[in-house]
Amino acid sequence: MAATLSFDQLRSILVATATHLPDHRKRPNRIYEMADAALGAFAVFFVQSPSFLAHQQEMQRRQGQNNAQSLFGIDQVPSDPQIRNLLDPIAPEQLATPFWQVFEQLRKGDYLQAYQGYFGRWLCALDGTQYFHSQKIHCPQCTTRVVNGSTHYSHSLVAPLIVAPGENRVIALEPEFVQPQDGCEKQDCELRAAERWLKRNAHHFAAGSMTLLGDDLYCHQPFCELVIEQGQHFIFTCKPDSHQALYQEVALLAKIGGVTEVQQRRWNGQRSEIWCYRHATRVPLRADTKPLYVNWCEVTITDEATGELRYHNAWATDHALTESALHDFVIAARTRWKSENENNNVLKNYGYHLEHNFGHGQKYLALVLVMLNLLAFLFHTALDLCDEQYRRVRTELAARQTFFHDMQALTRYLYFASWQALISFMFTGLELDTDAPSSRRRRANRR
Known part of the structure; x- marks a missing residue:
């Protein structure tokens, strides 16, 4: 197996993309770089604390150092409104590359052997989910429908996932948003979004190496023909x-x-x-x-x-x-249900607050923030696969929200020079060691 894929390596993948985001500002006075805005939003989702950046600004004032810089590489910590203003013009596809680079690093490191169990093929589950709905707030990327004379605005996406039988972790791939398409009079839908995703991304998989899983919606002849045309397989x-x-x-x-x-x-x-x-x-x-x-x-x-x-x-x-x-x-075929249980349910109900309106914006903000939230979810999954200390801490704390609450409290009051310093602090504080699978067993032995 290749060397452990560390948090710093994962972060460098995101930094490389963030530093090349287009800057739409016209003024020459730029206190905050685009990378600071993207990494700042990502940090909020990774720690799952809306107040994380405010806490780090306060830590910088008190201690002259902060975790936003040491953990996430943020040079100048921006405020929430500044992040929203800077990220609103950024098209979500500008943040697609890290999904594929993380997937490739996991694949090359042999961390995904369990995910090629069906005759050596990847199982990729497709599922659509709505993450925003309002009768008042809207943007040009919203889809609309009229119910009893009232206009309803919403955002939804197709979330492709690499899944495996018996594996409770799913690997999030680049999503595809359901949104109005240039030159198309018809309302966009989940199936059209899935078609766009497949045409754009099938090349990431060798011919015949991927089987797409989906519900009855996807069992539609033009889509099935497209799957075959792209050299892949389907079970719908x-x-x-x-x-x-x-x-x-x-x-x-x-x-x-x-x-x-x-x-x-x-x-x-x-x-x-x-x-x-x-x-x-x-x-x-x-x-x-x-x-x-x-x-x-x-x-x-x-x-x-x-x-x-x-x-x-x-x-x-x-x-x-x-x-x-x-x-x-x-x-x-039954592994498709993991797209609901291990992805949508986790993102909406167990820490990631996918349906919360973190900021809607006037252009792409609602989409960009979801991309960064999904990347945070992917990074946590990658660490769970690659980092033994992280995995032991997550296992010991059991509930995902407990893990987030501990991380939020620690990073609010204590400075950590690196991610490894933080996770090692938690590992030691929980009295975990390499000789015993959990502190619960050690305490049971003492009794």
């Missing part, structure tokens, strides 16, 4: 109501023995379950003179003892389906 939820032609074909095939049925008994760690698979080859995705032919798989899981239904779903895919691969296929 496929519902009867929206794919009547496919299910009619499945019903006809079932009458002549063209649908294969397989039953397996499996232990889930607590109880025995019966997994019933049905799968068919080369069925039309839609009623068309030129349909895309896909493979179809359905699974029904019941409790062996009670007969209770535990799970049911079905998918369309371009992957070949064989009896020996059915279980792995379903496990991979």
Whole structure:
């Protein structure tokens, strides 16, 4: 394995991008650099403290040094209004590069071996989520809808994630925003945003190395054809109501023995379950003179003892389906739910406050701040994968919000010369060491 990917290396990736952000100011008197604004906003999201910069300004006044500079490399600590003014004109794609550079560093360092479990392919879950809604506040990037005569403004995005079965960490990739498009009269939507993302970013993955996961929305022939055109694969939820032609074909095939049925008994760690698979080859995705032919798989899981239904779903895919691969296929397909549980739910409810309006701006601010928030989430994930001390501290504190609260308090009152000094202070304070997996076990042994 390559050398540990440190916080300083991660920070240098962001600094390299931040120092090259375009400066739209016309006045020559520039106290704050664009990098200070971007790194300042990132620091707020990384520490998850809206008051972090104000606290560091106060520390600088009292102690002549501050954690914004030592931890994040901020030269002059800007105020919140200054950050908003400086970042508002910045298009969000200006901050896309760090997502891919962090992913590449993790890949090269062999930290992502567990994420290539489905026949050596990456599983990339696509999911849309709304993060802002108002009937008053809006900007040119808002999507709109009229409900009972009232105009509703909102922001949403498609959040692509690298996921893996049995892995509770997801790797955030560059998002794609649902927003008005130049020269397009139609309202933008999640599926069009996903198309843009795929066209722009498929080259980051070797041909055939990525399988896209998505709900029924993505099981749409033009999008599936685009995935194949880009040299990748797909597993998308496929519902009867929206794919009547496919299910009619499945019903006809079932009458002549063209649908294969397989039953397996499996232990889930607590109880025995019966997994019933049905799968068919080369069925039309839609009623068309030129349909895309896909493979179809359905699974029904019941409790062996009670007969209770535990799970049911079905998918369309371009992957070949064989009896020996059915279980792995379903496990991979079900991993899509991590986009909701391990990403959207965490970002909205467990520390990152994705739906909070940190500043809407007049142009791109609402989008840029989300990019920096997602980068903070990605950096924490990378540290959890790469930094043993960080991982031990996070494990010991258990709740993500407890970790943030401790970090907020420490950086408010104490100066740390580096990130490593901070995490080592927490590691030592929790009485962790390399010989015992947790201080709880050590305390239990003492009792």
